[in-house]
Amino acid sequence: MNPAELAISEVSKKLQSREIGVTELLDSVFSQLEKYEPELDAFATILKEKAYKKAEECQHGIYKKRNATPLTGIPISVKDIFCTEGVLTSCASKILENFVPPYDATVVAKLKDSGAIIIGKTNMDEFAMGSSTENSAFKKTKNPWDISRVPGGSSGGSAASVAACMGFASVGTDTGGSIRQPASFCGVAGLKPTYGRVSRYGMIAFASSLDQGGPFARTVEDCAIMLSAIAGHDPMDSTSADIAVPDYLKEITHDIKGLKLGIPKEYFIKGIDNEVELSVRKAIKELEKLGAEVTEITLPSTEYGLAVYYILAPSEASSNLARYDGVKYGYRSPSLNNLMDMYCRTRAEGFGPEVKRRIMLGTYALSAGYYDAYYKKAQQVRRLVRDDFENAFKKVDAILTPTSPTPAFRFGEKTQDPLTMYLSDVFTIPLNLAGLPGISVPCGFSTGGLPIGLQIIGKPFDEGM
Ligand code: GLN
Numbered sequence: 001m002n003p004a005e006l007a008i009s010e011v012s013k014k015l016q017s018r019e020i021g022v023t024e025l026l027d028s029v030f031s032q033l034e035k036y037e038p039e040l041d042a043f044a045t046i047l048k049e050k051a052y053k054k055a056e057e058c059q060h061g062i063y064k065k066r067n068a069t070p071l072t073g074i075p076i077s078v079k080d081i082f083c084t085e086g087v088l089t090s091c092a093s094k095i096l097e098n099f100v101p102p103y104d105a106t107v108v109a110k111l112k113d114s115g116a117i118i119i120g121k122t123n124m125d126e127f128a129m130g131s132s133t134e135n136s137a138f139k140k141t142k143n144p145w146d147i148s149r150v151p152g153g154s155s156g157g158s159a160a161s162v163a164a165c166m167g168f169a170s171v172g173t174d175t176g177g178s179i180r181q182p183a184s185f186c187g188v189a190g191l192k193p194t195y196g197r198v199s200r201y202g203m204i205a206f207a208s209s210l211d212q213g214g215p216f217a218r219t220v221e222d223c224a225i226m227l228s229a230i231a232g233h234d235p236m237d238s239t240s241a242d243i244a245v246p247d248y249l250k251e252i253t254h255d256i257k258g259l260k261l262g263i264p265k266e267y268f269i270k271g272i273d274n275e276v277e278l279s280v281r282k283a284i285k286e287l288e289k290l291g292a293e294v295t296e297i298t299l300p301s302t303e304y305g306l307a308v309y310y311i312l313a314p315s316e317a318s319s320n321l322a323r324y325d326g327v328k329y330g331y332r333s334p335s336l337n338n339l340m341d342m343y344c345r346t347r348a349e350g351f352g353p354e355v356k357r358r359i360m361l362g363t364y365a366l367s368a369g370y371y372d373a374y375y376k377k378a379q380q381v382r383r384l385v386r387d388d389f390e391n392a393f394k395k396v397d398a399i400l401t402p403t404s405p406t407p408a409f410r411f412g413e414k415t416q417d418p419l420t421m422y423l424s425d426v427f428t429i430p431l432n433l434a435g436l437p438g439i440s441v442p443c444g445f446s447t448g449g450l451p452i453g454l455q456i457i458g459k460p461f462d463e464g465m
Contacts, residue, residue: 004028004165008074008222011168015062015073022059022073022117026051029075029119033166039147041139042161044080045088046120051075054117061115070225070249072115077170079158080121081128082108082213083202091204092136093126095324095331095350105202106237107171107213107230114229119167122157126352127321128178128206130154131424134415135354143185145450149408152182152424155216159186162216169217169226173203175210176309177404177428180440183216184403184453187442190216191223192428194460195435196241198227199234207316208239210309210432220441224248227463243461251464257291262396266302267427273406279444279452280402287400297396299388304381305430310422311365311378312433317355318362324350357418386434393459401427403440403453427455437463 003011003025014020030048037043058073083089083101085108090096104112111118125135133141133156141156143149144164151160155172159182162170172179174192183190191214198213205211215226228249233242263284268277288294326332326346333345351359365374392399404424414421431438436457443454458465 002028002165004032007219008070008168008217008225009219012070012072012074016068018062022055022062023052025073026055026075026117026119029165029167032164033119036144036164036166040142040144040160040164042122042141042157042164042166043077043120044090044092044123044138044157047087047118051117051119058115058117067115069114069229071111071229073117074115074169075117075119075167076111077120077122077158077161077167078108078111078118079124079155079170079172081124081173081204082171083204084108084118084121087121089121089204090138091127092124092138093351093355094137095346097137097331099330101202103202106199106234107203110230111171116229122155122161122170122172124157125154126355127204127317128154128173128175129317129354129358131177131181131421132409132414133157134411135352137352140411143408145187146408149410149450150185152185152404152408154178156182158216159183159188159190162186162188162218169215169222171213171215171226171230173211173213174428174432175206175313176432177425179214179216180428180438180453180455181404181425183440184451185408187451188216188218189220189223189439189441190214191227191439191463192431192437193227193231193463194241194437196239197231197437197461197463199232199237199240201234201236205320207313208320209316210313212432220439221249221252223439224252241461246464248464254465255291256287259292259398260396261287261292261294262297262392262399263294264297264299264302264392264399264401266299267401271405272402275446276402276404276406276452280400280454283443283454284400295396297392297399299392299430301381301384301388302430305385305433306422306426308378308381308385308433309429310361311374312382314358314362315365315375316362318359318366321355321359326350354418382433385430389430389434389436389457397459397465399457401455401457403427403455407446407448407450407452431457436460
């Protein structure tokens, strides 16, 4: 068996018992990369030299039996939205094409401390705005199951890399579905933790009240290993929660017998792909056979989720992205006459069309004349979406839905009409609005051989369940 295809839980035992060496393991991952990366374009930056250097350190630590964690010596990647000290962090935008951060994001620092080997930064939609990775300013990542299709987005590079065994796991971000939707399109597990579970320090901001980092892996157990490494309170992020991190590896061994699972009727609507509905319903039946109690529930405000998100997320983005003005860092237009001209040209040349669309939408929604009608109203409806879940969780332990209404779509299929693109997150967005954790796990394939994802929604800080 190719060691690059194993799970972290398996390979880490082999590393600790020295059945396999760290460098040898890294070799097997890089040979996957040589084979598949030219076709898939999952990475924005590959860190081969740094990775081999770290592998040596890890091997030394294993010899000395020092501080081993389940991630010691494990090759992984991070989305190009996380700041990495001394390593280009472009967020897939021209405006940051030369940006080399002077510090590590907390997530990156924690992964390094746990002994993980970061092999590269993964491609994404510019500033995490998109559902297909087609909005990257640099390249389009392909879906490993069918390269004529998108890997999903915005963390498409992370999902594709893990699916193609180019690394054992990856960390992405999810503002409206950017971990779960690509995980479902690429047939891997992807977890969006509770808002506040994982530090946002050093994670380039899109919509600060919605953004959350989380893992991709090929097994749920590996997601638990990754979450254990990156979760926890961080004084550098005022929104990070000061709540103890449970032992996720222990929690995932609990029986599902007697678990109460809710199926929201609003998530099985017209427009959802037939095969997606069938696979998800089959998975639900399977859980029932294993002893879970399944009940229908209602989340009546679901239909407003998308509209609320596309007021709030662009509003926050328009404010967060004001900092890219060519003054302190990033791209600056070479042709300029005066200061105002410099701002205008820099932003006109540096941002791509989707980012500009969001900035305009957000600026409009926040403008004095429209604030009450849009931003304020959206905040009020956001509360209703959260209340829906709070009510439902009085009766059930978890909620099951499809992750996305369709399997992976073709390149160009949705680029002409932004609204149809936005719809691919209709089932994932409500969780971000409510701050809840959700995981996408594979639950079958379409007749065309494309993976389908099941979304499991939990109570706040109940990722372990
Ligand atoms: N696809 C959604 C958007 O474009 C969500 C993106 C995300 O979660 N970062 O905003």
